[in-house]
Amino acid sequence: MIRVCLVDDQTLVRQGVRSLLELSQTIRVIAEAGDGRQAVEVIPQVKPDVVLLDMRMPVMSGLETLQYLSERGELPPTIILTTFDDDQLVLAGIKAGARGYLLKDVSLEQLVTAIETVASGGSLVQPVMTQRLLSGLEHMQNEFVSLDRPDPLTERETEILRLMAGGYSNKEIANSLGVAEGTVKNHVSNILSKLGVRDRTRAVLKAFELKLV
Numbered sequence: 762m763i764r765v766c767l768v769d770d771q772t773l774v775r776q777g778v779r780s781l782l783e784l785s786q787t788i789r790v791i792a793e794a795g796d797g798r799q800a801v802e803v804i805p806q807v808k809p810d811v812v813l814l815d816m817r818m819p820v821m822s823g824l825e826t827l828q829y830l831s832e833r834g835e836l837p838p839t840i841i842l843t844t845f846d847d848d849q850l851v852l853a854g855i856k857a858g859a860r861g862y863l864l865k866d867v868s869l870e871q872l873v874t875a876i877e878t879v880a881s882g883g884s885l886v887q888p889v890m891t892q893r894l895l896s897g898l899e900h901m902q903n904e905f906v907s908l909d910r911p912d913p914l915t916e917r918e919t920e921i922l923r924l925m926a927g928g929y930s931n932k933e934i935a936n937s938l939g940v941a942e943g944t945v946k947n948h949v950s951n952i953l954s955k956l957g958v959r960d961r962t963r964a965v966l967k968a969f970e971l972k973l974v
Contacts, residue, residue: 762787762788762789763787763788763789763810763811763876763877763880764789764791764807764808764809764810764811765782765788765789765790765791765809765810765811765812765813765876766790766791766792766793766794766800766803766804766807766809766811766812766813766837767779767790767792767793767794767813768793768794768796768797768799768800768812768813768814768815768818768823768826769795769813769814769815769818769842770795770796770815770817770818770819771815772795774815774842774865775793775795778790778813778842778872779793781869781872782872782873782876784869785869785873787873787877788873788876788877791807791809792804792807792809795818796818796819796820796821797818797820797821797822797823797825797826797829798820798821800812800814800821800826801821801826801829801830804830804835804837805830805833805835808837809837810837810838810880811837811838811839811840811876811879811880812836812837812838812839812840813839813840813842813863813876814826814827814839814840814841814842814854814859815841815842816841816842816843816850816851816854817850823841823850823854824850824853824854824857827839827854827857827858827859828857828858830858831857831858836858838860838879838880838882839858839859839860839879840859840860840861840862840863840875840876840879840885841854841855841859841861841862841863842862842863842865843862843863843864843865844864844865855962855963855966856963858960859962860879860883860884860885860961860962861875861879861884861885861928861962862885863875863885874928875928878928878929878930881930881932881933882930882931882932883925883928883929883930883933883961884925884928884960884961884962884965885928885962912955913955914952914955914973917948918948918951918952918955919973920938921934921938921945921948921949921952922952922964922965922968922973924937925949925952925961925964925965926965926968926969931945931946931949949961952964956968
């Protein structure tokens with residue numbers, strides 16, 4: 762069972778997401794918070810497997826929440842809940858440690874898949890917003906070591922990078938390719954090193970920017 766914490770200042774949004782997740786057999790909402798201040802108190806206590814986090818909240822924003830928990834090593838795998846006009850906040854949230862994002866009008870199937878993906882170590886970069894997000898990368902160039910072409914990826918590394926862009930976890934990639942999970946981890950480590958980034962989400966974003974996938 763995947764344990765989820767909902768963080769959103771809109772009660773109706775939390776109730777809606779909770780109602781959707783109650784239909785799932787694999788996910789359970791164990792905690793809720795109405796703002797970032799409540800979130801940074803409850804999340805270290807309940808230790809959820811995944812956090813669904815709104816970015817625009819009073820008292821303490823979603824971005825401040827991400828930064829606070831990340832600095833203390835207490836940030837669980839987190840999915841940003843966003844709208845189409847939140848591109849810059851999404852980019853900042855990914856920089857602060859979020860694994861990806863979802864639109865607030867997401868379907869149950871998409872929501873469950875996203876939570877399962879992030880809980881198993883994957884990242885979530887929805888194609889519908891990728892180009893909009895990438896248009897804001899110029900404001901985050903200091904995040905990457907360089908936007909020049911990285912060291913060439915091998916054919917296998919490129920294949921794995923494409924699967925990473927699809928949101929697949931190391932285990933799922935290993936099963937798909939018929940190799941050991943440890944082998945995939947080594948390839949992912951090489952990919953991150955060659956792209957000059959420190960996590961999978963940034964690797965996928967940079968790969969799109971450089972048209973590697």
